[in-house]
Amino acid sequence: MNRLANFCAGPASMPTAVLQKAQDEILNWRGTGASVMEISHRSADYTELATKAERDLRKLMNISDDYAVLFLQGGAALQFSAIPLNLLNGGVADYLITGTWSQKAYKEAKRYETLGLGKINLVAQGDGTDVPNVDTWQLSGKASYFHYCPNETIHGVQIFDTPKVDSAIVADLSSCILSEPINVDDFALIYAGAQKNIGPAGLTLVIVRKDLLEQASAWCPSIMNYKSQFENDSMLNTPSTYAWYLSGLVFEWLLENGGVEAIAKLNHAKADMLYRAIDESDFYSNKVNPKHRSIMNVPFQLADTNLDKLFLEESKKAGLLNLKGHRVVGGMRASIYNAVTLEQVQSLVVFMKEFEQRYG
Numbered sequence: 022m023n024r025l026a027n028f029c030a031g032p033a034s035m036p037t038a039v040l041q042k043a044q045d046e047i048l049n050w051r052g053t054g055a056s057v058m059e060i061s062h063r064s065a066d067y068t069e070l071a072t073k074a075e076r077d078l079r080k081l082m083n084i085s086d087d088y089a090v091l092f093l094q095g096g097a098a099l100q101f102s103a104i105p106l107n108l109l110n111g112g113v114a115d116y117l118i119t120g121t122w123s124q125k126a127y128k129e130a131k132r133y134e135t136l137g138l139g140k141i142n143l144v145a146q147g148d149g150t151d152v153p154n155v156d157t158w159q160l161s162g163k164a165s166y167f168h169y170c171p172n173e174t175i176h177g178v179q180i181f182d183t184p185k186v187d188s189a190i191v192a193d194l195s196s197c198i199l200s201e202p203i204n205v206d207d208f209a210l211i212y213a214g215a216q217k218n219i220g221p222a223g224l225t226l227v228i229v230r231k232d233l234l235e236q237a238s239a240w241c242p243s244i245m246n247y248k249s250q251f252e253n254d255s256m257l258n259t260p261s262t263y264a265w266y267l268s269g270l271v272f273e274w275l276l277e278n279g280g281v282e283a284i285a286k287l288n289h290a291k292a293d294m295l296y297r298a299i300d301e302s303d304f305y306s307n308k309v310n311p312k313h314r315s316i317m318n319v320p321f322q323l324a325d326t327n328l329d330k331l332f333l334e335e336s337k338k339a340g341l342l343n344l345k346g347h348r349v350v351g352g353m354r355a356s357i358y359n360a361v362t363l364e365q366v367q368s369l370v371v372f373m374k375e376f377e378q379r380y381g
């Protein structure tokens with residue numbers, strides 16, 4: 022059976038070449054006579070794999086030695102707790118809410134106020150279609166950090182320019198990491214669940230400036246403590262070895278295909294094509310301020326919501342999978358991460374036009 026076009030928001034489409042390599046190697050990895058998932062994370066072979074994955078990621082994102090790169094578990098959601106536990110340090114943290122994920126991060130951090138860890142300040146809250154104007158932001162002055170989510174996966178709201186704030190910037194890049202170049206030096210901490218642009222679920226990347234490793238709260242569990250994880254090469258306990266391996270293959274694939282600059286061009290071309298199709302029709306709409314439309318997650322509505330079910334049935338028959346929007350927004354959503362090809366987005370646009378001709 023052919024692989025179909027998969028627009029799932031995460032776990033998401035993986036590059037076919039990566040899955041083929043994993044398939045080739047699954048029974049006997051590098052002549053070890055065992056699968057990579059069957060060997061010790063402390064073996065020399067695995068250590069080499071882990072080190073190479075980090076080296077390739079550093080190359081892809083141009084990450085300097087000032088930063089620790091951690092390969093953790095618990096998903097991006099565990100970082101909603103790990104961040105205040107490691108960085109709040111009795112101070113105030115500023116949180117900007119632009120959608121579901123930054124709201125969840127804010128709510129989770131807020132719980133630590135009751136432990137006396139510090140204060141969590143709401144900077145501004147968007148309506149899920151736009152980013153609150155900077156003039157309305159209530160920054161707290163000397164914050165321990167400023168947290169935001171550059172790409173809201175559910176609402177499809179993206180902030181392309183790094184906010185100009187005085188405090189250390191912490192960013193949830195779960196759904197946009199490696200989609201286009203960023204300047205890592207602008208950030209104090211970057212985190213991302215792997216299951217979109219990196220690899221399979223089960224791995225979470227944390228890229229944190231080393232000078233911030235010293236201020237964890239006594240409440241912070243060791244497994245969530247960045248310094249402990251850094252000192253133990255992210256192997257304080259057994260890491261998610263197979264997800265780490267697959268992510269390493271994705272990094273190799275990206276490097277072989279021109280790196281983040283090259284994939285960014287493709288990503289913009291994919292997003293432009295899809296938004297153009299939406300804007301050219303009265304049958305489809307996207308409610309997000311065009312300046313903040315995500316290049317990774319494209320939500321769209323049908324003018325007649327009674328047709329939603331039919332759209333999903335017919336798109337599936339046409340080999341276009343997982344287009345159902347998140348229940349918070351409704352309608353459809355096409356997640357067009359790195360592994361989704363231009364041709365697949367083209368097929369979606371063709372399908373959308375045909376569907377409109379038949380039912381519009």
Ligand code: PMP
Pocket residue numbers: 031095096097098099122170172173174175193194195196214215
């Ligand atoms: N942040 C963002 C932006 C996300 O898209 C997601 C998952 N979709 C999360 C956090 C939570 O990630 P996880 O399921 O890995 O905890």
